[in-house]
Amino acid sequence: MRTKSHKKNKINVVTLGCSKNVYDSEVLMGQLKASNKDVVHEQQGNIVVVNTCGFIDNAKEESINTILSFAQQKEDGLIDKLFVTGCLSERYKPELEAEIPNVDNYFGTTDLPLLLKALGADYRHELLGERLTTTPKNYAYLKISEGCDRPCSFCAIPLMRGKHRSKSIEDLVAEATGLAKNGVKELIIIAQDSTYYGLDLYKKRRLADLLRALAEVEGIGWIRLHYAFPTGFPEDVLEVIASEPKVCSYIDIPLQHISDPILKSMRRGTTQDKTTALLNHFREAVPNMAIRTSLILGYPGETEADFELLKSWVKDMKFERLGCFQYSHEENTHAHALADDVPSEVKQARVNELMEIQSQISWEKNQGLIGKTLTCVIDRKEGNYFVGRTEFDSPDVDNEVWVDARDHYLKVGDFAQLTITAAQDFDLHAVPAV
Numbered sequence: 280m281r282t283k284s285h286k287k288n289k290i291n292v293v294t295l296g297c298s299k300n301v302y303d304s305e306v307l308m309g310q311l312k313a314s315n316k317d318v319v320h321e322q323q324g325n326i327v328v329v330n331t332c333g334f335i336d337n338a339k340e341e342s343i344n345t346i347l348s349f350a351q352q353k354e355d356g357l358i359d360k361l362f363v364t365g366c367l368s369e370r371y372k373p374e375l376e377a378e379i380p381n382v383d384n385y386f387g388t389t390d391l392p393l394l395l396k397a398l399g400a401d402y403r404h405e406l407l408g409e410r411l412t413t414t415p416k417n418y419a420y421l422k423i424s425e426g427c428d429r430p431c432s433f434c435a436i437p438l439m440r441g442k443h444r445s446k447s448i449e450d451l452v453a454e455a456t457g458l459a460k461n462g463v464k465e466l467i468i469i470a471q472d473s474t475y476y477g478l479d480l481y482k483k484r485r486l487a488d489l490l491r492a493l494a495e496v497e498g499i500g501w502i503r504l505h506y507a508f509p510t511g512f513p514e515d516v517l518e519v520i521a522s523e524p525k526v527c528s529y530i531d532i533p534l535q536h537i538s539d540p541i542l543k544s545m546r547r548g549t550t551q552d553k554t555t556a557l558l559n560h561f562r563e564a565v566p567n568m569a570i571r572t573s574l575i576l577g578y579p580g581e582t583e584a585d586f587e588l589l590k591s592w593v594k595d596m597k598f599e600r601l602g603c604f605q606y607s608h609e610e611n612t613h614a615h616a617l618a619d620d621v622p623s624e625v626k627q628a629r630v631n632e633l634m635e636i637q638s639q640i641s642w643e644k645n646q647g648l649i650g651k652t653l654t655c656v657i658d659r660k661e662g663n664y665f666v667g668r669t670e671f672d673s674p675d676v677d678n679e680v681w682v683d684a685r686d687h688y689l690k691v692g693d694f695a696q697l698t699i700t701a702a703q704d705f706d707l708h709a710v711p712a713v
Contacts, residue, residue: 287317288316288317288324288325288326288359289317289318289319289323289324289325289326290311290316290317290318290319290324290326290327290328290398291318291319291320291321291322291323291324291326291327291328292304292307292308292318292319292320292321292328292330293320293321293327293328293329293330293345293349294320294321294330294413295329295330295331295332295338295341295342295345295365296330296331296332296334296338296342296365296366297332297334298420298467298469298505299420299422299469299470299471300330300331300332300365300366301413301414301420302410302420302421302422302469303330303365303388304320304330304413305410305411305412305413305420306391306410307328307330307364307391307394307395308320308410308411308413309409309410309411310391310395310400310402310403311395311398311400312411313400313403313409314395314399314400314401314403316398316399316400318411320411320413321413324358325358325359325360326358326359326360326361326362326398327349327352327358327360327361327362328362328363328364328394328398329342329345329346329349329361329362329363329364329365330364330365331345331346331363331364331365331366331367331368332365332366332367333365333366333367333368333369333370333371333435333439334366334435334436334607335604335605335607335609336607336608337607339367342365342367343367343379346361346363346375346379346382347379349361350379350381350382353381354381360383361381361382361383362382362383362384362385362386362394362397362398363375363382363384363385363386364385364386364387364388364390364394365388366388366436366439366440368385368386368387368388369387369388369389369438369439369440370435370438370439372385372387383397384397388439388440388441389441409457412458412461412463414674415658415659415674415691415692416461416462416463416692417462417463417464417465417656417657417658417691417692417693418463418464418465418466418467418501418656418658418674419458419463419465419466419467420466420467420469421451421454421455421458421466421467421468421469421493422446422469422470423445423446423451423468423469423470423473423476423486423489424443424444424445424446424470424471424472424473424475424476425440425441425443425444425470425471426440426441426442426443426444426471427440427442427443427471427472427475428442428443428472428475429471429472429475429508430546430613431535431545431546431547432544432545432546432612432613432614432617433535433545433575433578433606433607433609433612433613433614434609434612435609435610435611435612436471438611438612440471443471443472443475443478443479444479445475445476445477445478445479445480445481447480448485448488448489448492451489451492451493452492452493452495452496455493455496455499456496456497459496459497459498459499460498462692463498463499464498464499464500464501464656464692464694465499465500465501465502465503465656466493466499466501466502466503467503467505467673467674468490468502468503468504468505469505469506470505470506471506472506472507472508473486473504473505473506473507473508474486474507474508474511474512474513474516475508476489477489484511484513486513486516487513487515487516487518487519490502490504490516490519490520490523490526491519491523493525494523494525494526499525500525500656500694501525501527501656501670502523502525502526502527503527503529503673504516504520504526504527504529504530504531505531505673506531506532506533507530507531507532508532508533509532509534509547509549509553509554509557510547510548510549511548512532512557517560517561517564517565518564520564520565520568521564521565527670527671528565528567528568528569528670528671529568529569529570529571529670529671529672529673530561530568530569530570530571531571531572531600531673532570532571532572533572533573534554534572534573534574535547535573535574535575536574536575536578536581536585536589537551537554537555537588537589537592538551538581538584538585538588538589539551540580540585541578541580541581541585542554544578544579544580544614544617545575545578545614546613551588551592555592555596558570558596569599569600569670569671569672570598570599570600571598571599571600571601571602571673571676571677572598572600572601572602573601573602573603573604574589574593574601574602574603574604574633575603575604575605575606576603576604576605576606576626576629576630576633577605577606577621577623577625577626577629578606578614578621579606579608579614579617579618579619579620579621580617580618580620581606581621586629589633590632590633590636593633593636593637593640594636594640597640597644598637598640599641599644599671600641600671600672600673600676600677600678601633601634601637601640602634602676603630603633603634604630605623605626605627605630606619606621606626638704638705639704641678641704641705642702642703642704645678645702645703645704645705645707646702648699648702648707649699649700649701649702650698650699651698651699652696652697652698652699652712653669653670653680653696653697653699653709654669654670654694654695654696655667655668655669655680655694655695655696655697655709656668656692656693656694656695657682657689657690657691657692657693657694657695658674658679658691659691660684660691663683663684663685664681664682664683664684665681665682665684665687665689665691666679666680666681666682667679667680667682667689667695667697668680669707677705678705678706678707679705679706679707680697680699680706680707680708680709681706681707681708681709682697682708682709682710682711683710686710687710687711689711695711696711696712697709697710697711697712698710698711698712698713
């Protein structure tokens with residue numbers, strides 16, 4: 280018979296999925312700490328909270344496997360309590376309760392006060408933006424809004440996150456100021472759709488105003504923009520990127536596809552011509568901008584001709600950064616009514632082929648950096664190397680810069696001037712500038 284442990288409770292928060300989930304876990308941990316709870320992130324604890332992802336099949340599978348693993352640990356007496364929160368729990372709570380009953384309770388994406396109560400903590404409204412960051416000390420995610428109003432056919436996020444809700448500029452500046460006081464030097468702006476920012480609160484898009492306000496925060500050196508939406512892109516954002524030194528010449532704009540029939544079925548509200556014109560405008564307005572995009576392969580009805588068009592377009596556009604993933608057939612989305620008619624092996628083959636094209640593009644662009652001196656931030660020391668990033672790279676998804684720690688000393692968390700000495704497709708090697 281298992282016996283309940285008598286040690287002091289320690290709450291282990293486990294985060295799965297995207298940067299938005301990382302942010303939510305950090306807010307949860309900040310609230311727990313304010314109630315004097317012993318809380319850790321992905322370490323040992325006798326109480327476990329799994330913050331799940333429910334976006335696509337692979338993410339759902341990882342979330343379910345993680346829940347099952349901890350449920351078994353609970354059964355074996357290795358942990359005392361198990362709670363599940365986040366997107367998967369929001370979307371599939373009845374099914375999860377039936378299939379994995381050994382979880383103490385399931386909570387959705389808006390149930391933070393209820394989750395805290397279950398953990399013996401009080402929800403503190405006054406803790407605006409205060410959280411326990413889990414990223415390296417030099418950067419942090421800043422979530423500027425929640426939810427999404429876009430009608431994209433393939434996406435289940437509105438089912439899990441609800442309608443778009445912007446935070447006020449004042450609240451976000453206060454949050455950024457607190458992060459800067461704790462040593463954060465880089466803000467990574469995230470949302471389901473960052474370019475929609477302000478429409479609900481201010482009746483107009485105010486992302487550019489927000490970026491200018493954040494640039495005034497003392498201690499912040501870089502501001503990086505993620506998850507822009509191509510339709511209705513606010514022109515004044517480009518002006519800020521071009522003119523404000525703190526705003527990185529970088530944008531993450533998921534485009535998903537380029538074939539007009541696929542874009543129409545995806546309900547993206549744009550066309551190949553409009554998308555190409557927008558990207559050309561980006562490069563005219565900010566000539567040194569690094570553009571990151573993501574693409575979906577194997578969407579219902581995607582033909583070989585659609586894929587060939589996409590490959591040709593990627594070769595022409597020469598994105599600085601690109602990622603792609605297989606289409607996932609999601610219940611209760613508009614596209615779920617369509618036949619998921621591209622075989623899984625074809626989807627994966629298309630992903631591999633497109634990433635091979637991007638690898639060559641990235642290699643060629645990186646060769647052009649050899650001999651140049653760039654401002655880099657040093658994220659960590661790994662083995663015999665300091666590992667950093669340029670202004671044109673986000674953590675975890677983009678290029679990294681490696682400096683041999685046996686020959687050179689750099690301080691983790693600081694900016695440094697580095698001269699690029701060698702380059703591969705996704706890695707750069709450098710030495711401190713003389």
